[in-house]
Amino acid sequence: MSDQTVSIAITGAGGAGVMTAAQMLLDAAASAGLYGLMARSSGPQIRGGEVAAFLRLGARPIECVDDRFDVMVALDWLNVERFAAEIVLDAESLVLCDQDAGEPPPRITATGACLTALPLQETVKSLEGGRLNMVGLGVLAGLTGLPEEIVGEVAAKALKKRGPAVLDAGLAGIRAGIGLVEGMAGSCRLAAGTSTAARWNFSGNEAAGLGAVRGGVRFVAAYPITPATEILEWLAPNLEKVGGVLVQAEDELASINMIIGSSFGGTPSLTATSGPGLALMMESIGLAVSSETPIVVVNVMRGGPSTGIPTKSEQSDLNIALYGLHGDAPHVVTAAHSIADCQFTTQWSVHLAEQLQVPVIVLTDQSLGQSRAVLDRPADLAFISRRETAAASVTDYRRYALTASGVSAMAIPGTPGGEYVADGLEHAISGRPSSAAEDHAAQLDKRARKLELFDYGQHWANIEGDGPLCVLTWGSCAGPAREACARAKAIGIATRLIVLRLLAPAQEKQFAAAIDGVDRLLIVEQSHSKQFYRYLRAYYDLPGNVRLFSRPGPLPIRPGEVLEHMKAWS
Amino acid sequence: MTALPDKTALTAASFKSDYRPVWCPGCGHYSVLSSLTKALAELGLQREEVAVVSGIGCSSRIPAYTSVYGFHSVHGRALPVATGLKVSRPDLTVIVTGGDGDGYSIGGNHFLHACRRNVDLTYVVMDNQVYGMTKGQASPTTPADWDKSKLTPRGTGVSPFHPLAVALAAGANFIARCYAGDPNGTARVITEAVRHPGFSMVQVLSQCVTYQPGQKEWKTTVRKADVTTTSDVELAARWLMADDGLSTGILYLGNRPVYRPELRASASLEDLETAFRV
Numbered sequence: 001m002s003d004q005t006v007s008i009a010i011t012g013a014g015g016a017g018v019m020t021a022a023q024m025l026l027d028a029a030a031s032a033g034l035y036g037l038m039a040r041s042s043g044p045q046i047r048g049g050e051v052a053a054f055l056r057l058g059a060r061p062i063e064c065v066d067d068r069f070d071v072m073v074a075l076d077w078l079n080v081e082r083f084a085a086e087i088v089l090d091a092e093s094l095v096l097c098d099q100d101a102g103e104p105p106p107r108i109t110a111t112g113a114c115l116t117a118l119p120l121q122e123t124v125k126s127l128e129g130g131r132l133n134m135v136g137l138g139v140l141a142g143l144t145g146l147p148e149e150i151v152g153e154v155a156a157k158a159l160k161k162r163g164p165a166v167l168d169a170g171l172a173g174i175r176a177g178i179g180l181v182e183g184m185a186g187s188c189r190l191a192a193g194t195s196t197a198a199r200w201n202f203s204g205n206e207a208a209g210l211g212a213v214r215g216g217v218r219f220v221a222a223y224p225i226t227p228a229t230e231i232l233e234w235l236a237p238n239l240e241k242v243g244g245v246l247v248q249a250e251d252e253l254a255s256i257n258m259i260i261g262s263s264f265g266g267t268p269s270l271t272a273t274s275g276p277g278l279a280l281m282m283e284s285i286g287l288a289v290s291s292e293t294p295i296v297v298v299n300v301m302r303g304g305p306s307t308g309i310p311t312k313s314e315q316s317d318l319n320i321a322l323y324g325l326h327g328d329a330p331h332v333v334t335a336a337h338s339i340a341d342c343q344f345t346t347q348w349s350v351h352l353a354e355q356l357q358v359p360v361i362v363l364t365d366q367s368l369g370q371s372r373a374v375l376d377r378p379a380d381l382a383f384i385s386r387r388e389t390a391a392a393s394v395t396d397y398r399r400y401a402l403t404a405s406g407v408s409a410m411a412i413p414g415t416p417g418g419e420y421v422a423d424g425l426e427h428a429i430s431g432r433p434s435s436a437a438e439d440h441a442a443q444l445d446k447r448a449r450k451l452e453l454f455d456y457g458q459h460w461a462n463i464e465g466d467g468p469l470c471v472l473t474w475g476s477c478a479g480p481a482r483e484a485c486a487r488a489k490a491i492g493i494a495t496r497l498i499v500l501r502l503l504a505p506a507q508e509k510q511f512a513a514a515i516d517g518v519d520r521l522l523i524v525e526q527s528h529s530k531q532f533y534r535y536l537r538a539y540y541d542l543p544g545n546v547r548l549f550s551r552p553g554p555l556p557i558r559p560g561e562v563l564e565h566m567k568a569w570s
Numbered sequence: 571m572t573a574l575p576d577k578t579a580l581t582a583a584s585f586k587s588d589y590r591p592v593w594c595p596g597c598g599h600y601s602v603l604s605s606l607t608k609a610l611a612e613l614g615l616q617r618e619e620v621a622v623v624s625g626i627g628c629s630s631r632i633p634a635y636t637s638v639y640g641f642h643s644v645h646g647r648a649l650p651v652a653t654g655l656k657v658s659r660p661d662l663t664v665i666v667t668g669g670d671g672d673g674y675s676i677g678g679n680h681f682l683h684a685c686r687r688n689v690d691l692t693y694v695v696m697d698n699q700v701y702g703m704t705k706g707q708a709s710p711t712t713p714a715d716w717d718k719s720k721l722t723p724r725g726t727g728v729s730p731f732h733p734l735a736v737a738l739a740a741g742a743n744f745i746a747r748c749y750a751g752d753p754n755g756t757a758r759v760i761t762e763a764v765r766h767p768g769f770s771m772v773q774v775l776s777q778c779v780t781y782q783p784g785q786k787e788w789k790t791t792v793r794k795a796d797v798t799t800t801s802d803v804e805l806a807a808r809w810l811m812a813d814d815g816l817s818t819g820i821l822y823l824g825n826r827p828v829y830r831p832e833l834r835a836s837a838s839l840e841d842l843e844t845a846f847r848v
Binding site for chain 2: 030031198199200202206210213214218219221238241242244245249250251253254257258259260261262263264265266267283284291374377411413414416417418419420422423425432433
């Protein structure tokens, strides 16, 4: 399978149809048996701002952006400054723009990219109902070699409901665009797609929603927040289809408490939010710990602190997820490391929450949540929620009885004999409030022990390779780290990659086994205050030779950057 | 809800637990607890079908003094907990209990939206115009010139608001005021409130003997309202704003649609995947 990928940037004013064209290009690649990853960047305006779409297409699954772009199609030059730092161009890059759009910005020409001006607007005007984005789509189809029929089919499907005139204009635009680049350099040609595997086209946010439902979630209460809202938009109709419900709450305080109430009633429940919302939820996540009520909180991280950079990715909510609860409040924190893993980790987290009667915070981020990928259909998983409940007509029921595993049976309302009062107050085994020293000690031990004794199996981390130079990371940094390791292997550097999926509770024994034989440890993360590094230092014994590559958002970590760090150490 | 023929009808006493309340002798909440258990017996419910949800405060201690399911949650958040429970378990009878501080101050936002959402809940607010558990601070229903709190030694200077008028404006479907000095009357109103669909708001004037000893005068100042129950929002609004807050009775009966999602599956998990397939 060819390793070659093509990275494409499309920019234009909002309303020019950049996203539509990009979506169609991704769909066409999928139809052609290829894989792809698409991200977007936009201005803060709801309407009319500038938009950039970033695609990476190839014949193998793609999990991260590349170090540079092969081609940039600029439908216009409005506000392209905003994206300049993200659109990495060099002397080998092609930049195609409109000959009538004025001079390209100096920042673009300074890269040394090969600039070609095309008669884009002129072509648009020559077509009945012509649109700039469809000509741009044709240009990219021509450059990448994606067959016109496939691109046409995708466009037909998308434009069908706009009527035959719009459809015909769209197809004409694509054909004209292909014509504009006929005979141009083939550096952006994609190797033919050969995938016959069942493939999906979805985003990390949609994947998280599916993971929740597959895990058994049937109640969601949530408040919209960038970049998590799409999880809720997917869940609202889909939960209903399987007999569940999504309630739009008045704020995050209501969201977290509604899911606690619903879970108390026996229904696996979940909410999704981002940093500012997670901060609001902290008090009641502690209530879920104390009352031992299973819940899942998906936190799609964005630039922080405070309002931060809502539309960009960062890994700076690790601290609050791990340490944000007041008191000694052990809970579970997991993290997804790819778009597909958003589904796996969310589903696994529902299972953990139900099994351990504890809140689980699932960390994903904007770059996973809001990017779309064409990838192999994720495997079905065996985890579904398995809450230990009290039998009907139980006698002498003690909700918080001290058991060997630390997990005590939960009586679901409706069960005769199981009546108890769940409480945030410290309690005796019956659930009655207690300030006695022995009750506090017993319950603190119980709540900690149930997490420590549980066997999390193989899923606590992904470990790939057994080389002495190890890259240790989490979340969306896994993609670039994995690609860097592949490139390193190709030049003879033996690597090992460890991606943590379970952050709390720490897995000391497993970690020690995973780094056995490692003599150089490169930690990679996307935060300013080295949150991941400090967490590792706090909970794990690290080998003597440790280096750290950390940078806050908003720019993505690129595989080439990780590789440079690895090469400097070989 | 009618009791099944093969289940024994329970008495009010069966709905009480053996846990001794922490309240001061003479506290109005003893009477409200009795009224609540009387109402549950009158409704013919079984213990396992009922859940009492509370926040934090003296009156929020009530769940543990009953023998039904309960959730003693955190300050101000009883209504969302109860909402999540009732929406996902419509088969249960869910009652929310709490005080004026828990319900109207920190809980104020949830109060507005619970009235609006109109889930089938009964909210019993034991209003004693003070924060008792934290030893005597002003609440949103305390008179502006009350100067007995160390936090506001010259009085709050802030007027109390009209919770029932706010409940009406926010969409509550049943609005009543009771007095803890009339336990049978309060029991009857709670019974009606549970029976009435949608969000039922019951404010109980429940005296705090320790921090508001002057409330013993309620024995003489509280009276039965001189109006009949109305379903006319405008009429109810005008009357509520004009009343001095000491008239008892069922003041408003609404007929807004109840928020009760269906919870019925119409597709399989596999069907959800179709949109993703290439």
